[in-house]
Amino acid sequence: MAFLEVKDLHVSYGAIKAIQGISLKVEKGEVVTLIGSNGAGKTTTMNTLAGLIKPAAGQILFKEENIAGHDAPDVVSRGITLSPEGRQVFPKLSVWENLDMGAYSVKDPAVRKRGFEQAFSLFPILKERSSQPAGTLSGGEQQMLAVARALMSDPEVLMLDEPSLGLAPIIIQDIFNLIKKINGMGTTILLVEQNAKMALGISDRGYVLETGRIVHVGTGEELMKSDEVKNAYLGGI
Amino acid sequence: MFFQQMINGLTIGSTYALVAIGFSMVFGVLELTNFANGSFYILGAYLTLTFMNAMRGNFYVAFAISIIGTGLVGALMDRLTLRPMRKKGAPGIAAVIATIGFSEIINNFALVFFGTETKPFPNIFKVGKIRLGGAIITYLQIIIFVVALVLMLVLSLMVYKTKVGKAMRATAQNTSAARLMGINVNHIITLTFFIGTLLAAVAGTLVAMYVESVSVGLASAISMKTFAAAVLGGVGSLPGAMVGGILLGLVETIVAGYISSGYRDAIAFIILILVLIFRPAGLFGQKTQAKV
Numbered sequence A: 001m002a003f004l005e006v007k008d009l010h011v012s013y014g015a016i017k018a019i020q021g022i023s024l025k026v027e028k029g030e031v032v033t034l035i036g037s038n039g040a041g042k043t044t045t046m047n048t049l050a051g052l053i054k055p056a057a058g059q060i061l062f063k064e065e066n067i068a069g070h071d072a073p074d075v076v077s078r079g080i081t082l083s084p085e086g087r088q089v090f091p092k093l094s095v096w097e098n099l100d101m102g103a104y105s106v107k108d109p110a111v112r113k114r115g116f117e118q119a120f121s122l123f124p125i126l127k128e129r130s131s132q133p134a135g136t137l138s139g140g141e142q143q144m145l146a147v148a149r150a151l152m153s154d155p156e157v158l159m160l161d162e163p164s165l166g167l168a169p170i171i172i173q174d175i176f177n178l179i180k181k182i183n184g185m186g187t188t189i190l191l192v193e194q195n196a197k198m199a200l201g202i203s204d205r206g207y208v209l210e211t212g213r214i215v216h217v218g219t220g221e222e223l224m225k226s227d228e229v230k231n232a233y234l235g236g237i
Numbered sequence B: 001m002f003f004q005q006m007i008n009g010l011t012i013g014s015t016y017a018l019v020a021i022g023f024s025m026v027f028g029v030l031e032l033t034n035f036a037n038g039s040f041y042i043l044g045a046y047l048t049l050t051f052m053n054a055m056r057g058n059f060y061v062a063f064a065i066s067i068i069g070t071g072l073v074g075a076l077m078d079r080l081t082l083r084p085m086r087k088k089g090a091p092g093i094a095a096v097i098a099t100i101g102f103s104e105i106i107n108n109f110a111l112v113f114f115g116t117e118t119k120p121f122p123n124i125f126k127v128g129k130i131r132l133g134g135a136i137i138t139y140l141q142i143i144i145f146v147v148a149l150v151l152m153l154v155l156s157l158m159v160y161k162t163k164v165g166k167a168m169r170a171t172a173q174n175t176s177a178a179r180l181m182g183i184n185v186n187h188i189i190t191l192t193f194f195i196g197t198l199l200a201a202v203a204g205t206l207v208a209m210y211v212e213s214v215s216v217g218l219a220s221a222i223s224m225k226t227f228a229a230a231v232l233g234g235v236g237s238l239p240g241a242m243v244g245g246i247l248l249g250l251v252e253t254i255v256a257g258y259i260s261s262g263y264r265d266a267i268a269f270i271i272l273i274l275v276l277i278f279r280p281a282g283l284f285g286q287k288t289q290a291k292v
């Protein structure tokens, strides 16, 4: 049984069937990437895993328990967090307060303290900016804050929805380096990216999503070599 | 004379500020314009009076039961009517109308249970007054002002310094991100309604004692004035609600004193309309940040 396993998941927005029976697996310690074009259903999948949306059918098994339909706070307390698409930092809270909210579910003050230390060592810029309202940060800094905030509860699985969206190439490289580093520290990562080449480059495995269905599965390398994937998502390189 | 008006205006203004803070907290978290505050205000006064009579004049216990009880009614309004609407994704205006409906229900119950006539309310702090310049400041005025000030301070500390206060602000700024942090948004909303409603009940009781009477007819004017005070300060801003409430009390009293008391209730709306024309974001309101 996999660490995190999605079985035949269906998600609808009213009459719109956004996810139509997807299944995927994430093993402990892996980096797994979900790629797919705009509107394929990547964000819907992530939000459903995080407990923001209730699925119409299917199972989400985490450590052998079905958590499909559980509310977001329960999912967080079980050790899965999401850094959502578009960052969604709290603009009028300070950087420090945003991180503090990331540790909202943490009871142990020692874990909290370690969370802040880790956040500031991974993202030194956040320490400099800690008393500044998050809304005044640059896009790249906000993205770092969103990732750092999702790490504050010391999750076992970190989900990242398009962390490179709208960022300059040099900053995207930083973000990917950090993802590798976080994974190296033992956190399992489920990544959604449009930037397929870089994402597959750091991934153990990948899934390709097309209009709510999974159309390709493979290791990062396999997918990068596949002609179909190359043509559709890697700009034909 | 002017100094006296200022003192009277400050007294009544600090009670508007209390109700406006509650209004603004609820607005901040839900973007909901709650028109039931005036009804919670009179309900608080009626319940204090009722429990006081039942307990042979023990004001403090009666007051405590009343404000907590009224707070629970406010929380209940959310649980019974507003939460189901949010769950079904009802449009915002439906919730606003629900608060008006709930307010009418309370007013109607109050008419049935407490009677249609204006009820006398005892002033238990009639003991003394201070002369200052040409003006007279009663102990009750001092008590009202101090209670309002202390509550504002406690609330500000809560909202800006405590974990639950930060969770309230986080929920107000981005509800789904708040859920991703593990914040139980429904608990936060219930708590916000409880506090907001409790503040209205405190203000209602204090004012009933100040004017030595209470009647159902006050409810809708208070709801509207609170709305005006909050808009004046900048909706959703706590300092704005405080300043808006106090300013409204001052202007209203001074106009009533110097022009005619007949215009007292119109003043709030003249101010409201002027603010909406010339400074729609209010005194303390910020233009919403577009950066995401």
Ligand SMILES: Nc1ncnc2c1ncn2[C@@H]1O[C@H](COP(=O)(O)OP(=O)(O)O)[C@@H](O)[C@H]1O
Residues within 6 Å of the ligand: A013, A016, A018, A036, A037, A038, A039, A040, A041, A042, A043, A044, A045
């Ligand atoms: N809140 C919503 N209401 C209705 N339809 C939605 C909503 N969010 C997404 N969709 C639809 O669901 C499909 C998948 O969207 P999404 O999961 O955001 O895709 P992606 O993240 O891959 O770009 C799209 O067709 C989109 O239009």
Ligand SMILES: [Mg+2]
Residues within 6 Å of the ligand: A042, A043, A044, A085, A162
């Ligand atoms: Mg998306």
